[in-house]
Amino acid sequence: MDLLRFITCGSVDDGKSTLIGRLLYDSKSILADQLEAIERASKTRDNGEVDLALLTDGLRSEREQGITIDVAYRYFQTPKRKFIIVDAPGHIQYTRNMVTGASNCQLAIVLIDARHGVVEQTRRHSLIASLLGIPQIVVAVNKMDLVGYSQDVFSDICIQYAELAKKLNVSAVTYIPISALNGDNVVDESKNMPWYDGPTLLHYLETIVISDDVNPAQGRFPVQYVIRPQTAELPDYRGYAGKVTSGTFRVGDAITVLPSGETSVIDGIELAGQSLQEAGASQSVILHLADDVDISRGDLIVRTDNQPVTSQTIEAMLCWMDTKPLSVGSKYVLQVGTARTRCSVRQIAYQLNVDTYDHTEDVDSLKLNDLANVVLRTAQPISFDPYQQNRATGGAILIDETSNVTVGALMLVGEAG
Known part of the structure; x- marks a missing residue:
């Protein structure tokens, strides 16, 4: 049974936490004590209905304000697939939390309130x-019950988002009309929208094919520790x-150690005291080389026939996550995998306007949640692959x-010119 990691995102009050609660509730993935706890908490609300959002909004401040602040992770499974759900905050103040939550996801569910259509946080x-680089996006048009389950409203939002997607x-965008509060098209098909003949959200999540687009020849092994008993x-x-982060390594493979450029051959692969002939992505192993090579934590072992970029001048897309502004000339520590080195911000090439996606040039500082293309100069060479690859x-x-x-x-783009 494979595993799908997906994130729910969108604006405040679009119903992300309620949607996750509905998925868990209708798929019978809530433990009895969890259900009892949210029923007790829901009794303090005016309408007395079970507030499914409480399954993910666990912080006291989240329950008081009725919004998601921190990233919440939930696990559930069906007979067809296992899932890890990432519930991202919708408020602009917590955009940085969405970045960290989405970094390992294979699919994004973008919720849109049917009453409001595409808004700033949607963009x-x-x-x-x-x-x-999330390969699959599902646009879930929520709160269809509040617009009379109108097909015209749904179609208009699909047209709006299609222009944005261009x-x-x-x-790869899929559109599904839902009501998370009432359960329409979440787990069960809705009788209120006979004009929609597509899959329910859960059926789509269970059947979508998630391709592993990492090149098997792109073997990458960041060294965490050198073992010398x-x-x-x-x-x-x-x-x-x-840990092998991508690709495969086999006994006998020619390898290169970066950034030094030293070469050798894999003499053995060890996992929990057992010898292997091959190790693949996500496996934590010990590599043995035929030669005594000077290797330390932070070095990157790669297959000689497929090497990454090694440079001291790096172009990257940046999401700034600090309340203190970033300015040209500021110095930081850059960490890529297990490698760390000091760096300085040489240039802010442009800032991305989230409303129009236009590039704003001649920018010399960035504030919290800003997105920009920057150029960094590192003290030591860093080896990496372009993020989109x-x-x-x-x-x-x-x-x-x-x-x-x-x-x-940072999403590293390549060597800066």
Whole structure:
């Protein structure tokens, strides 16, 4: 049984938390004690109905304000597939939380209130989903019950979003009319919209094919730890521990260590004390090489026949996540995988306007939640793949040197000219 990670995003009060609650409730994925707890909490509300949003809005401040603030993760499964749901906050103030939540998702559900259509946060979250390389987008037009289940309203919103998708070069978009509160087209088909002949949301999630577009030859192994016991039983033991982030490695493969450029051959692969002939993506293993090569934490072992970019001048898309503004010339720590190095912001090439997707040039600073194209200069060479080719090695973060706080999320584009 495979696993699908998806995120729900959209504007405030579009019904993201309620939708997730409805998915869990109607698919019978709520434990008895959880249901009892939200029933008790719901009794304090005026209408007395079970508030399904409480399944994900767990913080006290979220329940008091009736909005999602932090990213919430929920797990459930059906007979056909396992799911991890990421509930992203809709308020503009918490856009940075949406970026962190979406970074590992394979599908995005963009909720749109049928009464309001495409709004600013719809455009903002769709832009972020596009920048993060999420391959599938579902536009769930929610609260159809409040517009009389009108087909014309649904069609108009589909046309609005299709125009937006063209600007983002998003091709795989599916449109589903729903009412999360009443359960229309969420798990069960709706009798209120006979004009809609497509799948329910859950059926779509269960059957969508999620392709693994990582090139098997694009073997990437960030070194986390060098194992040298130097005991009487293992006097010559030298292993390199880490997680294969993409591609495959086999015994006998020619490899290159970056950024040094040293070469060798894989002499052995070890997993929990057992020898393997091959290791693939997501496996945490120990690699043994035929030669004694100078390797340390932060180095990247790759297959010699397929190497990433190695550079000290990097172009990247940035989401700024700190209340303190970023300015040209500021210095930070750049982390890509296990590699860390100091860097400076050489240039802000342009800032993205989330309303029009236009580029604003001649910008010298960024504030919280701004999206921009920047050029960084690093103290040491960094090896990476363009984010659109390999999300595992193309994502990075900026860290404040003094507070050690993550202040920026980066999608690396390539070597800057």
